[in-house]
Structures are given as structure tokens and as C-alpha cells.
Amino acid sequence: MVKGVTTYYAVTDPNYQSIADIKAAVESVYTKQVATEHFYKNRIDNTSHPAFIEENGKLYVSPGGIGGGYTWDIDGLTMLKTENPNVVFIQIECEGYGSITNETIKICKENGKWLLGSVIY
Known part of the structure; x- marks a missing residue:
């Protein structure tokens, strides 16, 4: 699926079917403050190019640009x-x-x- 200039792919992992599932996983590792300020702000709440979106009850991801070697x-x-x-x-x-x-x-x-x-x- 393409939205604007961003390509999204359907998430197929049964453990992650919604943004709520992603947030629960993040908050099992990071404090709520760090999750909000560093992950959600840039990867979910970023309205111009979010990494995760839900469309018609399905979770999609635009991978890339996260993590390091x-x-x-x-x-x-x-x-x-x-x-x-x-x-x-x-x-x-x-x-x-x-x-x-x-x-x-x-x-x-x-x-x-x-x-x-x-x-x-």
C-alpha cells in the first residue's frame, strides 16, 4: 500500500495486529516517558510519515531507519x-x-x- 510517498507493508506477525500491540511491546521494554518521547513521537504519532498505520482493521509498517549496528x-x-x-x-x-x-x-x-x-x- 502506498500513502503519499511512503510504502507500507502488511504486518503478518500474529503478535502485532494493531498499534496498541506495538505500544504494549514497546512499553514492556521502555519506560512510558522514553516510549512517548523517542518512539511514539517519531514512529507512530509522526503524522507526515508514521512507521506504523492501521487501515481497515489491519496493521501496516514502513520499515527502515530504526536501530543501528x-x-x-x-x-x-x-x-x-x-x-x-x-x-x-x-x-x-x-x-x-x-x-x-x-x-x-x-x-x-x-x-x-x-x-x-x-x-x-
């Missing part, structure tokens, strides 16, 4: 000191696109579940 040194991660028992920061080495960096990732406890509180690509 990084590797993470899970064995070498370091937990950083925090004063809040519901927030943890970890530092981890990341290699991607020919460079190595140390990234700090925020993990937050929301409703009894630990979720990513920062974006990682």
Missing part, C-alpha cells in the same frame, strides 16, 4: 552508584560504526518492573 560488552558493564532504589545507571562499552564508546544507560523500576529509562540504539 552496535555491539555491547555485556560482560564488562559497571553499575554506577545511585541514591534512588528505583533507578539504576549502568556503564557499558559499545562498539559501532568503527568506534568504541562508553555509554551510560538508565534503568527504572515502574509498577514493579525494571524498564529501560534511556534510549539505546
